[in-house]
Amino acid sequence: MYLEKFKLSGKTAFITGGGQGIGLACAEALAEAGAKVIIGDRDSKVADSAKASLKAKGFDIETAIMDVTDTKRVAEVAADLVARHGKVDILVNNAGIARSETPAETVTDEHWLNVIDVNLNGTFWCCREFGKHMLKARSGAIVNVGSMSGFIVNKPQEQCFYNASKAGVHHLTKSLAAEWGARGVRVNAVAPTYIDTPLNAFVKSTPKMYDAWIGGTPMARMGQVEEIASVVLFLASEAASLMTGSIVLVDGGYTCW
Numbered sequence: 001m002y003l004e005k006f007k008l009s010g011k012t013a014f015i016t017g018g019g020q021g022i023g024l025a026c027a028e029a030l031a032e033a034g035a036k037v038i039i040g041d042r043d044s045k046v047a048d049s050a051k052a053s054l055k056a057k058g059f060d061i062e063t064a065i066m067d068v069t070d071t072k073r074v075a076e077v078a079a080d081l082v083a084r085h086g087k088v089d090i091l092v093n094n095a096g097i098a099r100s101e102t103p104a105e106t107v108t109d110e111h112w113l114n115v116i117d118v119n120l121n122g123t124f125w126c127c128r129e130f131g132k133h134m135l136k137a138r139s140g141a142i143v144n145v146g147s148m149s150g151f152i153v154n155k156p157q158e159q160c161f162y163n164a165s166k167a168g169v170h171h172l173t174k175s176l177a178a179e180w181g182a183r184g185v186r187v188n189a190v191a192p193t194y195i196d197t198p199l200n201a202f203v204k205s206t207p208k209m210y211d212a213w214i215g216g217t218p219m220a221r222m223g224q225v226e227e228i229a230s231v232v233l234f235l236a237s238e239a240a241s242l243m244t245g246s247i248v249l250v251d252g253g254y255t256c257w
């Protein structure tokens with residue numbers, strides 16, 4: 001009875017930025033649970049390679065080339081998927097970017113706007129466009145990928161733009177959960193610590209940052225993409241049927257100290 005709740009047979013799931021890293025692991029997790037998975041990514045080569053790697057593991061997924069900052073394209077993809085699959089049950093807003101360490105007083109307009117545009121605006125555009133269809137169906141689960149940095153400021157980090165964008169994602173999650181909770185759509189977020197992906201290669205190559213972070217983590221190790229994907233699977237599934245507006249920290253204990 002309990003394991004059944006994690007199964008996603010008959011469900012359709014769309015994952016933004018699913019071509020690599022955490023998004024690709026989420027695609028595999030949801031496909032393994034039985035969902036029809038569509039990966040959205042802005043680079044067709046990245047999306048094709050993700051599709052091929054999952055095909056080699058026995059999963060037949062689709063891809064959609066889209067940029068989450070392009071509201072017209074986001075709406076088009078949502079409408080197309082609903083037209084072809086009848087519904088989209090699960091949306092994972094994973095697409096996100098980081099930029100190298102930059103002291104706040106030197107952050108340019110372009111730098112600030114770029115990060116906010118992808119991480120916060122892009123998440124909202126996708127929630128809005130896919131959410132419209134979910135509300136009509138009175139059913140849906142949205143999982144936003146926030147960050148531990150949306151709760152706390154890592155020492156000695158200079159990432160005000162990233163931290164602010166992810167804090168925005170967390171509060172957006174709660175706001176939408178409150179608005180849509182009675183209408184069948186759950187909205188939750190996962191908030192990871194540093195995970196071993198291309199996004200934060202700069203952390204690994206900066207001893208000052210890497211040592212401070214490992215030293216500040218009770219579990220004293222880097223996270224792996226599968227450790228985020230399994231939490232996303234839980235939040236997307238019926239196993240989390242009473243959860244909405246939750247921001248689930250997956251941080252190896254970093255925020256305990």
Ligand code: NDP
Binds near residue numbers: 018046145146192
């Ligand atoms: P990656 O850089 O490995 O993967 C992100 C994917 O998103 C890439 O394929 C990227 O494409 C795509 N993407 C970026 N911008 C857009 C866009 N505008 N439209 C569509 N796709 C886009 O990152 P991670 O897997 O590490 O991160 C995934 C999410 O997890 C992000 O939201 C990140 O902020 C969050 N996160 C990551 C942590 C980590 O330590 N890795 C920690 C906490 C949160 P392209 O290659 O073209 O840029």
